[in-house]
Amino acid sequence: MHYDFDAVVDRHNTNSAKWDFCDKFFGTKDVLPLWVADMDFRSPQPVIDAVRRVAEHGIFGYTGIPQSYYEAAIDWMKRRYDWEIQKDWFVFTPGVVTAINMLIRTFAQPGDGIVLQTPVYYPFFSCVNNNDCRVIDNPLRFENGQYVMDLDDLEKKIDERTKMIILCSPHNPVGRVWTRDELTKLGVLCLRKNLLIIADEIHEDIVYPGSNHTAFxxxxxxxxxxxxxxxxxxxxxxLAGLHTSNIIISNQDLRERFQKTLTRCAVHSADPFGIAAAEAAFRYGEDWLRQLIAYLQGNLSFMTSRIEKRMPQVDLIQPQGTYLAWLDCRHIGITQPELKDSMIYKAKLGIEEGMPFGAKEPGYFRLNFACPRATLQEALERLEKLVISR
Ligand SMILES: Cc1ncc(COP(=O)(O)O)c(C=O)c1O
Incomplete structure (x- = not known):
């Protein structure tokens, strides 16, 4: 089946966080939203059909996880990442951020250190802070046009109370798809320093040709x-609104301890829509995914050439994966705090500024390009107007 990613689907008045709640985040409704990490595309048809079947049944009671769900998820990991996982390694949570909070609560004590490789998806900071732990900041280094891990810095910063690292792989917001070699070096250090690794691999499937995701x-x-x-x-x-995530833990002791925390908070019920949608996606979604990646790649080249030709003051750090672009706007001639306001009130762009991600200086922005090309074109025209107005 051919999917039309150019189709503009109006998301207004659907309670979309990205489209209907801009004023809460940006202080105005009058922005073109390219922020929250979801996509302005409809899900694959088999997923929509699966959700419709659940809806039409009309009873939305407590739900368990069927054998067929496990099979579909296990098969996905095997087929795509050559990673053999087992049914009893699964723990279910209504989201990855929920899981990370609960993992920290399970495996760290207040005051313990947790490593973040910044700039990084900013809810990780809240996960650490919510649980009274300390962020151990291990900034990525920018080298030859891309971000790399700084393991020397990490080694120096690990103290006796550093318990774990939250690895973002692929990395949001800088778009790195870590190589097997990079991950292996990190793993060896974690072994030596006795760190637990929370590998957040939620972006694993959106990877562009030339890179490969390796399950840590x-x-x-x-x-x-x-x-x-x-x-x-x-x-x-x-499917972010369906709150269904798979936490995979092969170590029985770790799994049981984590499960105990979830049980204590009564986090155990599955969402009938989420389960049906995810199973259909794993079983029948690969063709859609292939077309999606080609479309996103097209968006990325469109954006890259627009920026190179018309806004050379802006540097787009090329992502190897994710649908998020990290823009270095430090040289467009507007300094902070005016820059952030200009993006919102002059360019009318709902894009997120880099400091909350842990960027070390202002002037970076994260732009979500999972939208029809016409939307992206409109966003780039707005950015260009702002840049040339200087
Ligand atoms: C790296 C990363 N982890 C987790 C999430 C959110 O996951 P969930 O909605 O399952 O809590 C996001 C969403 O943008 C993300 O980028």
Whole structure:
């Protein structure tokens, strides 16, 4: 089936966080929203059909996880990442951020250190802070046009109370798809320093040609033994509102301890829509995904050439994966705090500024390009007007 990603679907008045709640975040409704990490595309038809079947049944009672769901998810990991996982390794949570909060609560004590590789998806900071732990900031280094991990810095910063690292792989917002070699070096250091790894691999499926996602836990049994992998069909198939995620833990002790925390908070029920949608996505969504990636790649080249030709003052850090672009706007001739306001009130762009992600200086923005090309074109025209107005 051919999917038309150019189709503009009006998301206004659907309670969309991205479209209907801009005023809460930006202080105005009058922005073109390219912020929250969901997509302005409809999910694959088999997913919509699966959700419709649940809706039409009309009874939305408590729900369990069927064998067929496990099979579909296990098969997905095997087929795409050559990672063999087992049914009893699954723990279900209504979201990856929920899982990370609960993992910290399970495996760290107040005051313990948790490593973040900044700039990074900013709810990680809240996960650490919510649980009275300390962020150990291990900034990524920018080298030859891309971000890399700084393991020397990490090694120096780990103290006796540093318990874990939250690895973002692929990385939001800088779009790195970490190589097997980079991940292996990180893993060896974590082993030596006795760190647990929370591998947030929610963006694993959106990877562009030339890069390959490696499931961290698949690299070596020693890594798997201290890794908790957070996955979901939500980013890949645009199901974030259905709150269904798969946390994969092969180490029985870690899994049981985590499960105990969830049980204490009565986090155990599955969402009938989420389960049906994710299973359909894993079973029948791959063709849609292939077309999506080609479309996103088209968006990326369109944006890259527009920026190079018309706004050379802006630097687009090329993502290898994710549908998020990290823009370096430090040289457009507007300084902070005027720059952030100009993006919102002059360009009328709903894009997120980099400081909350832990950027070390102002002037960076994250732009979500999972939208029809016409929307992206409109956004780039707005940005260009702002840039040339200087
Ligand atoms: C790296 C990363 N982890 C987690 C999430 C959110 O996951 P969830 O909606 O399952 O809590 C996002 C959403 O943007 C993300 O980028």
């Amino acid at each position: 836990a698949s690299i070596a049994p020693e890594f798997a033994d201290r890794t908790i992998t957070c996955t979901s069909a939500s980013k890949t198939f645009n």
